[in-house]
Amino acid sequence: MTKKKIILLGATGSVGVQALDVIAAHPEQFELVGFAFGKNIEKAREIIQAFSPKIVVAAQESSQVTLAKAFPDVELHVGNEGLITLARTEGYDILLNAIVGSVGLPPTIEAVQLGRDIALANKETLVVAGYTIMAEAARTGSKILPVDSEHAAIFQVLQGVAKSDVRSLTITASGGSFRDKTHEELVDVTLEDALAHPNWTMGAKITLDSATMVNKGLEVIEAHHLFGIPYDDIHVVLHRESVVHSMVTLKDGAVLAQLGATDMREPIQYALSYPRHLTMHHETPFDLTEIGALHFEKMDLVRFPMLDLAYRVGKLGGGYPAVYNAANEIANQAFQDGKITFLEIEQLITRAVFEHMEFDGQTLHQILASDERTRQKVSQWVEDLTQEKKIALTEVRK
Ligand SMILES: NC(=O)C1=CN([C@@H]2O[C@H](COP(=O)(O)OP(=O)(O)OC[C@H]3O[C@@H](n4cnc5c(N)ncnc54)[C@H](OP(=O)(O)O)[C@@H]3O)[C@@H](O)[C@H]2O)C=CC1
Ligand SMILES: CC(=O)[C@@H](O)[C@H](O)COP(=O)(O)O
Ligand SMILES: [Mn+2]
Structure with a gap:
């Protein structure tokens, strides 16, 4: 069996480390051939030792120099140019973009233009350049496979569904760490409070975005680009449990939902193994009888103005x-x-x-x-x- 060769941008981060778990759990399916990281050189060293990649990109020159001495057989590059070099590397099947922020955009565009498949966690990339990326992907045949849990859910339920049969999408929102506070009560909240997400363990930037509701705003725009659905047909509901990852309503009124544990290894693995569903070796217990009840509430756009603003900028x-x-x-x-x-x-x-x-x-x-x-x-x-x-x-x- 030929293994899927993977390039991982953001290997030292929250999604990156979970992606490495998935790759390590399926050595017969996946091989890490290259990765990029920011500042965490110790973690990068561990990854090189564990996975023996051919090519590594560091954000800082000092890391490149240190790693070059320790690993003379590894091809090392640096900075944003290095990310482009990584995207242009021959002989990989899928680029998993788990960098945070729009620094992930240039290598994504490069890989898409070369017709490479992308597993996309980095939602900022689609928000900034969604029309270009999707148009280039259609031109080159590059597949954009969503990793963001809501979009991975929608992508899964849409398998075998004609786009013309879709009436609307419903993205679920946990409400973030301040969901039970009024807007006035946000005046003196701290970073520590904001980083206490009720359901997911994630990097600092996205956890804070979840508290401001910018994360859901970015996700609405991301969904518009990924699935080609008009903004008025993309809804958001407050769902405290984050068990229903998202839903699709079909023209006949049927609602298809994807449910699961709050564990990013599931959507990461599916994006890498698509169209197959492989065994999950790290399965997180998921028992609806233990969860008992699921709750859904309307989003209050006055309480969460950043969601309202996201719809406006998306439509503009x-x-x-x-x-x-x-x-x-x-x-x-x-x-x-x-x-x-x-x-x-x-x-x-x-x-x-x-x-x-x-x-x-x-x-x-x-x-x-x-x-x-x-x-x-x-x-x-x-x-x-x-x-x-x-x-x-x-x-x-x-
Ligand atoms: N965490 C999650 O569960 C989810 C995340 N996402 C999205 O996935 C993306 C990653 O999120 P998350 O994993 O939480 O973020 P983290 O902050 O945990 O990780 C970010 C990664 O990007 C690397 N990085 C940052 N700047 C650079 C740079 N200039 N060059 C190369 N690498 C860089 C970091 O390196 P280093 O640490 O070495 O500095 C790190 O590996 C975000 O876009 C987020 O919105 C989407 C859904 C869920
Ligand atoms: C795991 C994931 O995909 C995050 O984007 C998650 O959705 C954040 O949760 P909320 O933004 O719903 O709080
Ligand atoms: Mn999400």
């Missing part, structure tokens, strides 16, 4: 989703760095979107320019807020 199209995403990436990091408050995240995103103006028919080049401008602007606003707070503190102390 062009560079608007990229602006929403870029502002969020900067604001999310600024909150993690203690520079701004939780509510300032949504204030900065809203301001960036409302200040953005463009004409119809944006090219990818123009979208990426808007992305870059937004990052610079929002970074400046974060600095301004930091200065204002310093001045206010000095006044209080006087």
Whole structure:
């Protein structure tokens, strides 16, 4: 049997490590031929020892130098150029993109243009350049296999269903760590509070996005691109248990849902083994009689304005989703760095979107320019807020 050769971007992260579990559990099916990582050189060292990949990309030059001494047989590259080199490597079957943020976009576009299959966890990539990626994938025959749990669920239930028979999609939202707080109560929440997700263990950025509801906003846009469904037919419901991963309503009213444990190894494995469902060697116990009851509530778009804004930017199209995403990436990091408050995240995103103006028919080049401008602007606003707070503190102390 020929093994599927895998390139893994973001191997040291939450999705990356779980993907390595899946690869290691199926040595007869999968082989890791290359990977990229950010700063975690110790983890990268362990991965090289365990999987003997041919090619590795580090985000930092110092890591490249250190690893080159330790592993002279491994081809080492660095930075964003290195990610492109990795995407261009000969002899792999699927590129699993589990990098966080839109730094994952250029290697994805490169691989899609070469007709390579992509297992996509990195939702920011589709939000920024969904039309380009899907159009290029259709042109080259590259398959975009969703890893995000909701989209993996929809993808699974759509197997064998004609697109013309689909009435709508329903994406479930846990509500995040602050689902039982009012908007006013968010004024002084901490990073530690925000990172306590009720159901999933994930990286910091996405866990915080879940608390602001930006994650669900990104997922609505991601679903629009992946499945070609209009925004008005993509619904979100609050589902506290995260057991129903998402649903599809067909034209005759039948509702097809995919259920399962809150374990990302399931969607990761399916994206890698598609169209087969392999045995899950790390199966997480899942017993509906233990869970007992499932709850579904309407989303309150006033309580969760970032979801409302995501629909607006999605419908506007062009560079608007990229602006929403870029502002969020900067604001999310600024909150993690203690520079701004939780509510300032949504204030900065809203301001960036409302200040953005463009004409119809944006090219990818123009979208990426808007992305870059937004990052610079929002970074400046974060600095301004930091200065204002310093001045206010000095006044209080006087
Ligand atoms: N975690 C989850 O369960 C889910 C995640 N997703 C999506 O998957 C993506 C990854 O999420 P998650 O695993 O939680 O994130 P993590 O923060 O845990 O991991 C991010 C990974 O990206 C790497 N990385 C960051 N910057 C660079 C760079 N410039 N070059 C190369 N590698 C880089 C990190 O390296 P290092 O750590 O070495 O710095 C790390 O390996 C996100 O887009 C997220 O929205 C979607 C659904 C579920
Ligand atoms: C596991 C996964 O796919 C995450 O995107 C998850 O959906 C986050 O949960 P909520 O955004 O619903 O809180
Ligand atoms: Mn998700």
